[in-house]
Amino acid sequence: MDCRRCDAVCCRLSVTVMPDDNVPGYLLDTDENGRTVMARNDEGWCAAIDPYHLRCTIYTQRPAICRQFDMGGDDCRLVRQDYRRQQHDLSTIFSTIHP
Numbered sequence: 001m002d003c004r005r006c007d008a009v010c011c012r013l014s015v016t017v018m019p020d021d022n023v024p025g026y027l028l029d030t031d032e033n034g035r036t037v038m039a040r041n042d043e044g045w046c047a048a049i050d051p052y053h054l055r056c057t058i059y060t061q062r063p064a065i066c067r068q069f070d071m072g073g074d075d076c077r078l079v080r081q082d083y084r085r086q087q088h089d090l091s092t093i094f095s096t097i098h099p
């Protein structure tokens with residue numbers, strides 16, 4: 001498992017922001033259950049991500065849930081698998097439309 005070869009797909013997961021977190025307000029959103037979460041950009045990544053380098057722009061201020069994420073753990077592997085599958089499906093669709 002190597003984060004350098006990953007598109008930071010863990011930053012596409014829903015991130016609940018806790019009251020003790022110190023995240024700038026413009027990066028926050030409210031989900032359908034009324035929880036405070038990290039907002040997302042149009043492509044589905046957390047709004048705090050630098051889309052060119054896929055790095056967290058608030059790394060020292062990132063929410064506790066991000067600090068606790070288990071790199072290489074079950075959630076990491078699952079989200080990477082799902083992302084790879086989505087990318088594969090998209091390229092299949094694209095090659096069908098533009099053979």
Ligand code: SF4
Nearest residue numbers: 011046048049056066
């Ligand atoms: S706050 Fe940073 S580490 Fe957490 S999901 Fe957003 S970009 Fe990723």
